[in-house]
Amino acid sequence: MSTEATTGQTEFIVSGKDTWGAFTLWDVCPAPTDPTRRAIVLEEAGVEAFDAFGELFTPSGATAQEALHEILRELRERAGLDHYAMRGGRDLGPTLTSELYGGAGVAAATKDAAFGVAASALPGVPSFHVRGLPDRCAASTRDRVRAGVINSGRRWPMASVWAEVTPLEPDGKGVSVAGASALDLALACSVLVAAGQIPCGCWPDVALIGELGLDGAVRTPKGLAEAAQGAAAQGARAVLVPADAVDDVDLAGVRVIGVASLHEALELLSDERHPLRPTAADAHNPGSGLPARG
Structure with missing residues (x-):
């Protein structure tokens, strides 16, 4: 990220x-x-x-x-x-040199393909826009992500928030209606990093896959196994998936880490627990021998 x-x-x-x-x-x-x-x-x-x-x-x-x-x-x-x-909401005087609002990107995947999810928090009227999703599911995705963030004890950024979903392969498939919910976890985490609410731990080889419930729980999306395989094919060394579905994902050489909620995922991305540090509780394949990043 x-x-x-x-x-x-x-x-x-x-x-x-x-x-x-x-x-x-x-x-x-x-x-x-x-x-x-x-x-x-x-x-x-x-x-x-x-x-x-x-x-x-x-x-x-x-x-x-x-x-x-x-x-x-x-x-x-x-x-x-x-x-x-x-x-405005903040004093952005002409001598300011640091960025008060930022952007973030994270890897994700659906049953269709692997994707990059990028988010930016910009000064302005609070709003939330997502590009790259089918029109039929864009509104429900925004509702799940916003509610999941708030009900996880986090503050939704008082900013103009823009997120964009793009295929990682040049000619990759777009997001389908059936697979779109798998991007919820990645969208929520990237928005909070862009808004500066969690540290920007840089893990470009960790992919986030999961649907968010309105209460912030991470639920299993359709085609989870295919999504995890797509993320691994794009170079992911670890994938975060719903805790209830860890046993359904088997990837050689890739750590599969279960998270039950957005709060738990944010703990990992906040460096309170490290997503590439082998632990018996989180790893489906702890013998992968992947080194910790630090």
Whole structure:
């Protein structure tokens, strides 16, 4: 799992109000890459900003913070001022050098294929968007993930949260309706890391597979064995699966670790317990001889 910023330039849609000497941030989100969708979002956001006596900007940057600094530079030039503050949920003043909001990525799999799940927490109106899922199951996935996080004793980030699911293979299959729930655990963990609520333990070779119950329990998704095999084929050295289904997954040379709840999975990813450290209680195949990372 990693919180490194994505390289390259991304266009952001930013709304807020210029109060002469300060800019009050209302919302910021990545602009859709599809031209038609981008035009629709810009029109809707523009109307809302105009009705509230605000403005809409479309800066570009490697991160949301870079894009916001570009707006501050433009406002300083427009006003002829040396300093311009930014207000919102946090003070993101023009001299800020550290990222208050971040991103995270983790490996996952469904019965269809192996996937990467990436999440970003951006300043703005609290919301949760997931790309890469079938329309029929996107809403139910968001509900399970959000409820699972809250009912596990964690605070849902007061931010604009974006998650994206992409195949790990260039021509890999997309997510099917029947397999989508297997991504719940990966989505929840990546969101919490992006929001800074758990440490960013970097385990690119650990895959997370599991459906979340509304109470935060990790349940067995359809095609668990196929999902675990797909993750192993993509280089996973360990997979986190529902505790009740550990005996159903048998992978040569790969540790299979059972977790009963999102809380338990977060303990592992928070380094309170290490997912690659052999333990008789967690490992289905403790004789794999995999070294601990540390």
